[in-house]
Amino acid sequence: MKRKLFVPMFVTTVLLASCGADPTENQTTAPVVEKEKSTTKQTTDRWEATAADTEVSHIHGAGFWQDGRPVIATHTGLMEFREDGWYELSSNRHDYMGFELVVDGFYASGHPALDSPYKNPLGVVRGTEKGETLEIRSLEGEADFHYMSVGYETESIYVYLEQATKELAPGFYRSLDGGVSFEPMKMDGIEGRGIAGITADASEPKRVFVCGPDGILVSDDGGDTFEPFDDQGNIVTMAAAKGQLAYIAKTGTSFDLVVSDLTDETETSIDLPSMNGDNVPIELVMEAERLLLATSDNSVYVFEDEEWTQLLQAGKVK
Numbered sequence: 001m002k003r004k005l006f007v008p009m010f011v012t013t014v015l016l017a018s019c020g021a022d023p024t025e026n027q028t029t030a031p032v033v034e035k036e037k038s039t040t041k042q043t044t045d046r047w048e049a050t051a052a053d054t055e056v057s058h059i060h061g062a063g064f065w066q067d068g069r070p071v072i073a074t075h076t077g078l079m080e081f082r083e084d085g086w087y088e089l090s091s092n093r094h095d096y097m098g099f100e101l102v103v104d105g106f107y108a109s110g111h112p113a114l115d116s117p118y119k120n121p122l123g124v125v126r127g128t129e130k131g132e133t134l135e136i137r138s139l140e141g142e143a144d145f146h147y148m149s150v151g152y153e154t155e156s157i158y159v160y161l162e163q164a165t166k167e168l169a170p171g172f173y174r175s176l177d178g179g180v181s182f183e184p185m186k187m188d189g190i191e192g193r194g195i196a197g198i199t200a201d202a203s204e205p206k207r208v209f210v211c212g213p214d215g216i217l218v219s220d221d222g223g224d225t226f227e228p229f230d231d232q233g234n235i236v237t238m239a240a241a242k243g244q245l246a247y248i249a250k251t252g253t254s255f256d257l258v259v260s261d262l263t264d265e266t267e268t269s270i271d272l273p274s275m276n277g278d279n280v281p282i283e284l285v286m287e288a289e290r291l292l293l294a295t296s297d298n299s300v301y302v303f304e305d306e307e308w309t310q311l312l313q314a315g316k317v318k
Helices: none
Strands: 038-039 047-048 062-064 071-075 077-082 083-090 096-101 105-111 125-128 133-138 149-151 157-161 171-175 197-198 208-212 215-219 227-230 234-241 244-251 256-260 269-272 280-285 290-293 300-304 307-312
Touching: 038 256, 062 096, 062 280, 062 290, 071 096, 071 300, 096 149, 105 149, 157 197, 197 234, 215 234, 234 280, 244 280, 256 280
Parallel strands: 149 197
Antiparallel strands: 038 133, 047 083, 062 071, 071 077, 077 083, 096 105, 105 125, 125 133, 149 157, 157 171, 197 208, 208 215, 215 227, 234 244, 244 256, 256 269, 280 290, 290 300, 300 307
């Protein structure tokens, strides 16, 4: 039985900024796929090469597929990078929010394509087969989680709910059953601190980090109590891999990338790629020795073999 949940009141400045994307406008028409038992599945390859000069907008998530290829979630669906350039999934072209990779798929929220059988918003979606198969886990037609983080190995989900649903008040929630149900996080220890982001640990189901202008805090009890992890300035984005946490701090007009080893408590600094002055890092993903970075002008960079390569410049496909 579901129970009505309320987040306890606390004094905290929440700085989570809305992505501001229109839920259904300017989306590309996709094939209508029959909906059956909250699952959509295609059996044919629907990946197509992206045309040169295509403008990519609203990157709301990124990662590395299980085959190692970089993938981004955009206003009009999923795109992956191959040796010969960008490709896009022509089906299930939803406006994904909170896109997060897990061992054998991904989780997301957001808004359905215009001709989709799904209700708007999507609620919590679990995808497999690189997005060709989708399963609604909960809150279809009720919740759009712009701020959702999922443990890569654990599939523990941590979210910030901006607008109330039928049973959930706005606030911070966790799900330890893959998005089927949610319970409120008490968030003790964050009073008076601004929060701009939330990141689930990759392998510890009840470890979660929050960051903002006052640094990073960590919880080992599913978000009920937090303690300082790093107080070094304004953290704009962060990412977790097994035993590691990477974060980008802003100092004045410059940005610094640090990778923290959670086992031996050592830190390593990595030079960021050269970016325009108005460019801000918005998405950071870490996988072993690789990093994926997306910025506010819809540029995408990959870090491997100790160097950065630009995959997308200011949202324009070459």
